[in-house]
Amino acid sequence: MDPSHLRGEQYEDEHVHEVYEQIASHFSSTRYKPWPIVERFISTLHPGSVGLDIGCGNGKYLTVNPDIFILASDRSPNLVRIASTHNRPHVSLAADVLSLPHPLRTFDFALSIAVVHHLSTRERRINAIEAILAMLRPPWSSDKTVSGEPGRALIFVWALEQKSSRRGWDEGDDQDVLVPWVVKGGSQQQEKSSRMKQRKGKKGTRGSTMEEQVPQPDAETKPGPRAPSEVSSVPESEGRCNDKDSSKTYQRYYHLYRKGELEEDIETAGGTVLESGYERDNWWAICAPSMLNSYSTGS
Amino acid sequence: MKILTLNFVTCARKACKASPAAFPLRPREAELEIVEQDINPLFVRNVLPRLEWDALREVCGELGLQQLPSTAPSPDDLFTTTPAAADTAMADAADAHEPRPSQLLRDLHTLLLETTMRSGKLVCGNCGHEYAVKEGIANFLLPSHLV
Ligand SMILES: [Zn+2]
Numbered sequence: 001m002d003p004s005h006l007r008g009e010q011y012e013d014e015h016v017h018e019v020y021e022q023i024a025s026h027f028s029s030t031r032y033k034p035w036p037i038v039e040r041f042i043s044t045l046h047p048g049s050v051g052l053d054i055g056c057g058n059g060k061y062l063t064v065n066p067d068i069f070i071l072a073s074d075r076s077p078n079l080v081r082i083a084s085t086h087n088r089p090h091v092s093l094a095a096d097v098l099s100l101p102h103p104l105r106t107f108d109f110a111l112s113i114a115v116v117h118h119l120s121t122r123e124r125r126i127n128a129i130e131a132i133l134a135m136l137r138p139p140w141s142s143d144k145t146v147s148g149e150p151g152r153a154l155i156f157v158w159a160l161e162q163k164s165s166r167r168g169w170d171e172g173d174d175q176d177v178l179v180p181w182v183v184k185g186g187s188q189q190q191e192k193s194s195r196m197k198q199r200k201g202k203k204g205t206r207g208s209t210m211e212e213q214v215p216q217p218d219a220e221t222k223p224g225p226r227a228p229s230e231v232s233s234v235p236e237s238e239g240r241c242n243d244k245d246s247s248k249t250y251q252r253y254y255h256l257y258r259k260g261e262l263e264e265d266i267e268t269a270g271g272t273v274l275e276s277g278y279e280r281d282n283w284w285a286i287c288a289p290s291m292l293n294s295y296s297t298g299s
Numbered sequence: 300m301k302i303l304t305l306n307f308v309t310c311a312r313k314a315c316k317a318s319p320a321a322f323p324l325r326p327r328e329a330e331l332e333i334v335e336q337d338i339n340p341l342f343v344r345n346v347l348p349r350l351e352w353d354a355l356r357e358v359c360g361e362l363g364l365q366q367l368p369s370t371a372p373s374p375d376d377l378f379t380t381t382p383a384a385a386d387t388a389m390a391d392a393a394d395a396h397e398p399r400p401s402q403l404l405r406d407l408h409t410l411l412l413e414t415t416m417r418s419g420k421l422v423c424g425n426c427g428h429e430y431a432v433k434e435g436i437a438n439f440l441l442p443s444h445l446v
Contacts, residue, residue, distance in 0.1 A: 046345070047339075048345020048346045069303065069307075071304065075440070084434075089412060091301055091303075092436065093300070093308070093439060095440065096441070099311040099313070099439070099440075101308045101311040101430070101437075102307060103322060107307075
């Protein structure tokens with residue numbers, strides 16, 4: 001693992017954004033089942049609610065509730081393109097959690113599922129949570145309520161304590177890890193791999209990587225941003241890509257949250273935790289801007 | 300990108316968040332299309348009071364769409380009831396007579412949810428930054444020197 005002072009925005013470009021751009025289609029094919037707590041949160045929102053899905057990935061939560069309006073965003077334009085194929089009545093757009101293109105203190109709800117753990121320093125994770133909270137209609141505002149309630153955010157992050165999972169991490173382990181994602185060979189994936197090489201370092205829109213993939217049979221038996229089961233131990237320091245036979249390995253950065261850490265970060269970011277828990281390898285919390293908090297500029 | 304979206308996006312740059320000139324973003328070179336969608340009267344009724352009506356009017360003006368009235372319609376104008384409703388207490392009319400969506404509600408549905416921007420640009424009135432809309436998707440990712 002690289003030392004923390006080397007992490008930050010550029011590090012995330014390489015170890016988060018570029019990886020998702022490349023694996024978008026394969027990743028999407030393994031992410032089709034909504035997680036129960038997220039589904040419950042979305043389906044109990046009042047009709048006419050307007051909110052955000054920040055880090056929407058392939059947009060799997062856009063089909064849950066047709067009586068609300070979700071502005072779904074992701075840092076990966078390829079994933080946004082996939083999300084846009086089934087986003088009605090919602091909308092999907094490309095945006096970064098640290099530069100959200102939305103008016104402050106406006107929304108009834110925000111989802112941020114498996115996003116905050118991709119930010120590579122504590123300061124950036126807290127900034128992200130601040131940015132999410134700043135979008136919500138605060139408790140002291142009575143304007144334009146649909147439900148009469150202040151805005152709430154649901155945040156999910158990967159847990160350090162998951163010793164019964166395939167990865168087996170637990171209390172005391174290093175919380176900052178690179179996790180391999182293996183795209184198995186096959187002509188299509190292989191083609192993508194070589195394409196990535198040519199384009200390494202280039203910015204801009206990629207060619208279509210949106211072909212439908214056959215879902216991995218057991219890829220989402222448990223919720224969690226986990227790789228397909230054929231992933232084996234790839235040395236974490238080996239770098240982002242690794243040609244071996246006909247498969248390709250990408251390394252994604254994660255900060256694994258220990259028990260209580262999500263609540264601490266939310267409070268440091270000026271939020272109040274309303275409800276929180278652990279669900280199969282993930283910590284989650286429902287939170288709102290704190291009444292005691294004096295943020296007003298959102299910056 | 301639905302027209303409704305333009306009521307809920309602004310410039311992504313921090314420096315613009317506090318500026319009234321940044322909202323709404325101005326559509327330019329917009330190519331519009333109608334993408335049909337099932338009407339959801341309850342959604343339209345509930346979302347109406349939360350719209351920034353002036354911003355919606357401005358956007359419609361820029362896009363050359365219909366001229367909207369200067370103030371937002373009242374929720375009462377969104378439904379029509381059968382004549383018999385007049386006999387009932389007004390408060391109960393909605394429940395008793397299955398109000399039907401009015402033409403106004405249908406027009407709002409078409410404007411907000413079916414009229415979409417296929418391509419073009421969204422321009423910040425404060426800093427002038429242009430966000431591209433391609434294949435119906437707006438891209439708000441900033442080049443690193445603007446973050
Ligand atoms: Zn601006």
